[in-house]
Amino acid sequence: MLPNGRNNTSRFARLDHRILHSNAYRALSPNDRSLLVELISLYNGENNGSIYLSVRDAAHRMGVADLAAASRSFDTLQALGFIVLTLKHEFRSGSSGQSRARSWRLTWLPGPGRKAPSWEFLEKEPEPQSSARKRMERGLRVLKSYKRGRERGRFPALDSDTLEQFRPIGRARAVLDSDTAKVENGGNQPIGSVRETATHIATPWGECASGYPFGWWRPDWSDSISALTFFAHVGAVAESANQEKGVA
Template identity: 60%
Template sequence: MRKRNKNKPNHTGRNPTSRFARLDHRLLNSPAYRALSVAARALLVELTMLDNGENNGSLYLSIRDAAGRLGMADLSAVRCAFDELQELGFIEMTEDASFHVKVAEKSRARCWRLTWLAGPGRKGPSMTFVERQPPPGTKAHRRMERGLRALKAFRKDRDTGRLPVLDSDTMGGN
């Protein structure tokens, strides 16, 4: 009997040793996503990595742990990233932090749900971020406008066959 290579896909096309974090293009192209700071985008990826397909709504991540995962020392910047994600509808808190509970009983960290994925009990996604935008005149609104302009320019160049990489002579087209 031959041993099967664990890194190769099985007969259904799945790889049992590899997982991926799913970020849908509806999410990535939304005005709300374009309004996120870099720290909030990175935090969104970290929260997505905690999801295993069955635990959305039970994603425990504290500000301190998030700072460690992001490689950030400024806890207030991480707190602001959590606030951004909540305000723009990407995450919802399902359980607040609790410091009065003994260590062995349950986690003290806040518990989160990703709004574009199905929640506990097969509750469908709320997709709250689709209808949210930052208020006009804010830094986030200006970031959103710049991001949407850049995305529109990219799509126009792609559709006309003028992608910057294809038009560049740095790729060795003597």
């Protein structure tokens, strides 16, 4: 930051919101948008109409290896009214002179001789049923949803600093005691913690002496099960002995 409060950056590339929100811009692919930014970065405030950029250099600046992809992006930007060709390329071989790349004009900026911007892309849209058209429609739907949410004061991210009044007051705490399902839980409260001296095991359905069913949600029933097993065994032995006496 300079002492006068200004940023020490020499220049910046400006993208007007009328560009970003236009139907034509929503139809652009990532490569098309990348090329548009590269063309804007070559504008110095006075050379609109004399912005020279070849397909090869554009591909390198865009970060793509396919020259045909860069060429298609030039065609798309022209078809949708973002750029206008002002001078065709010229190829010279040998010592006859230097070759010259094509020259472009950005339609939303003043042209040579202070010619007013034409804003041609505002009246352009891709052909129906084309992939660009479908891309445009998807982009416009999302943009419309965003604008509607902004006007109503609602955004998807509630923890954002954008709308301070919608920030969460506090985090939800874990429920340690609940009345949610007493019937399904045998009339018992859920156990919020596990005692260190007890082991929780899954046991078959049954009913203890108190009449309460026991299952996997209750503490270890090993002692009760052992007692029930012992008395059942004693009863079986006694019944067997009585049957033997009766036979005798």
